[in-house]
Amino acid sequence: MPTFNDLVAALSSPIASERNKAAVALMDIADSRAVQPLIHAIENPDNRNARGTLVYALSAFDCSGRFAQLFGWALEGGFETSNESISILHDQEIIPSEEDLLRSRAALEVAAQKACFDSKLKEELLALLGGVDG
Template identity: 45%
Template sequence: MCEVQALIRDLASSDASIRNRSALTLMDLGDERAVEPLFRAITKPENINHRGTLVYALSAFNCEAFMEVLVDIVLTGSFEVSITAFSIIADSITSPESLIQMQAQLLKFDKNMLSADHHHEAYQELLELAASVSGEYEQ
């Protein structure tokens, strides 16, 4: 129990290697208490260029409750971060509610404000994912 709390504290470190080591250990432990602190670390402005491992660590967890943040990460992150977050979204759409959350977040984005080519492609891929998953829930 104390180990998890110490690892969660380390996610706030200013040292990327400490954050990354902590995130990977939390991923291996699979303790759900790590999800929210991982998202906090990922969304800190000072970590924007150092969050690939943090996002990867989320792949071990159910992130359905953070669908809006994941969509933001896909549409604003580096290529690696975008791809990883997209994969997490695909695994996290486990209910009509999570699909609706994803679609609502997509509607908030102005496609013209997407900065990189991979963001435009990711936007299109999210739309296609939403359409395919939507069909599953209609049946």
């Protein structure tokens, strides 16, 4: 059985299935020391197209104080990353600070200008911001 340190090291694997397996194992262990390594793996640009399971694993931990970070992942992530990030925000009832709201609204406005931006995602993100459009 891999140790906690083995699992954290596996989050740096270039192979998505290995990262995902380690992330789920860390989720199951429920050791809060896993939060920072999971976030590091989620934010690694090399993992941009394969981080939904990493965000899912993060859902097992307290994410309060991470509204803007989760909102950003929801905004820029693929389908799974967006859905998992939104789920954490809802399920953990994370309350944004005023600064989080300002930054998140501005980021949403910029993203929504793109022709390919998903209108359903925009509605979900607006709801997280209290439904205020701009």
